[in-house]
Amino acid sequence: MQAQTPAAGVNDPLGRSSPQASIVQFIEACHAHDYSKAGHFLDLRAMSAADRAKSGPDIARQLEDLLDDTGFDIATLSRDPEGDQSDGLGGAFEHLDTFKVDGRTLDLQLERVQLKPGLRVWLVSAASVALIPAAHKILAETPFEKELPQQFVTLEVLDTPVWRWIALSIIAVLLWFLTSAIAWAFVKVLRPVADLLFLRGPVRLFLASTGFRAALEFAPPSALPRLFLERTAGLAFSLSLAWAAAVLIEVAAKRWHSHLDPRVQAVSYSVLPLGLQMFKLALYLIALLSVVRAWGYGISTILAGLGVGGIAVALAAQKTIENLFGGISVIGDRPVLVGDDCRFGTQTGTVIHIGLRSTRLRTADRTVISVPNGQFSSMALENISARDKILFHPTLNLRRDTTSEQLAQILTSARDILAKQPKVESGEIPVRFVGLGTYSLDVEINAYITTAVNDEFLAIQQELLLQLLQAVESAGTALAVPWQQTGEPQAKGPHV
Secondary structure, three states: OOOOOOOOOOOOOOOOOOHHHHHHHHHHHHHOOOHHHHHHHEOOOOOOHHHHHHHHHHHHHHHHHHHHHOOOOHHHOOOOOOOOOOOOOOOOEEEEEEEEEOOEEEEEEEEEEEEEOOEEEEEEOHHHHHHHHHHHHHHOOOHHHHOOOHHHHHOEEOOEEHHHHHHHHHHHHHHHHHHHHHHHHHHHHHOOOOOOHHHHHHHHHHHHHHHHHHHHHHOOOOHHHHHHHHHHHHHHHHHHHHHHHHHHHHHHHHHHHHOOOHHHHHHHHHHHHHHHHHHHHHHHHHHHHHHHHHOOOOOHHHHHHHHHHHHHHHHHOHHHHHHHHHHHHHHHHOOOOOOOEEEEOOEEEEEEEEOOOEEEEEEOOOOEEEEEHHHHOOOOEEEHHHOOOEEEOOEEEEEOOOOHHHHHHHHHHHHHHHHHOOOEEEEEEEEEEEEEOOOEEEEEEEEEEOOOOHHHHHHHHHHHHHHHHHHHHHOOOOEOOOOOOOOOOOOOOOOO
């Protein structure tokens, strides 16, 4: 762990710029067995130079023992150069640790002192230095350690007695198997309510991280390894909660998906996985940032970096993002669904897939057209499948020599034909004589066939057209044929 950089204009080579940084550097110096350097983190100015050289390393070693062997948590110290302003000790002091010896409570504190103009550093206060030898008396061997082989107590790894590493390793193995059994039992108990098999993983991680954190109180390692292990356990705990939330959300999404309309289900296959992944990523990111913030690090820089990175990605993938939001627009607004016939631009086709990048449609020629969603969402889309009835709108172009009696008979017959068809919905004047054409008399028919099935409409339309032709034939006339003059026109002579 790196010490915090000193404030602007201050150059402290020992990195004593904040309470936490000062103690971290102190412990690192002690673990390197450089107790002369470690003495510079104690306020020994009240001692003579000779006493500092003689007593400073011993006091530093005693403080090292206190911090390493009593479960001291470095994370409780402030990373702020000004110290913790809310501890009630004032800006110049920071609480280090508390020990109880022979009924006495000994509070050790850090003090921010000025060594020279422009250089303010955090040291173990002079009053606390005087208490360290008395506090060191609590470090006698426990009854449990007296029963162990002395090699397990005296031999140290990372400045921690080896028996503690053995105990933590055994506890970790036991937790691995025990939490597996508890998680399996938990899921089995909930099975009548919901099948939450995927919760076994997060439940196991939650129990294991919680149990191991408690084990650190029973066999605490030295300060720096303990800090690392506590933070690892805390990170695992937060991730287990995010993992459990992600699993529950995924289960809920699958249940919701199973109750959707089949055509909407087909659309959701495109957006649901991406939405779930983005949501789960957000959960894990929140959990991670929460842990980082709890460690005392500022997250504003991380968030700013994510923002800059997001802008860079957006600029580099404008078309991709345009198609992505176009797909979300099509999926959310749902102008068409999978299986719908629609008219887009100058073409007509059946929607077979709505993806996040493009929409695929099958044309009447049985070809497949893939239209980018950015373009598809901006088109005027006509949903043919959404109609509830189909317009029947033919025009009868009768021969120009059709008499008025014949025309009236055809109008009456056409109205009767429409009225007899139960699937026809007509207005007050469904059949009307609309005009005199160049070569025909035009009769317009306007009605609806009350069906949305195209094949049924075609069958009814065919039946009606045949009956209309028979009505025209019964009236003694016929449909007009466009006449076109060929050859040279005949010259007209004078009337005689």
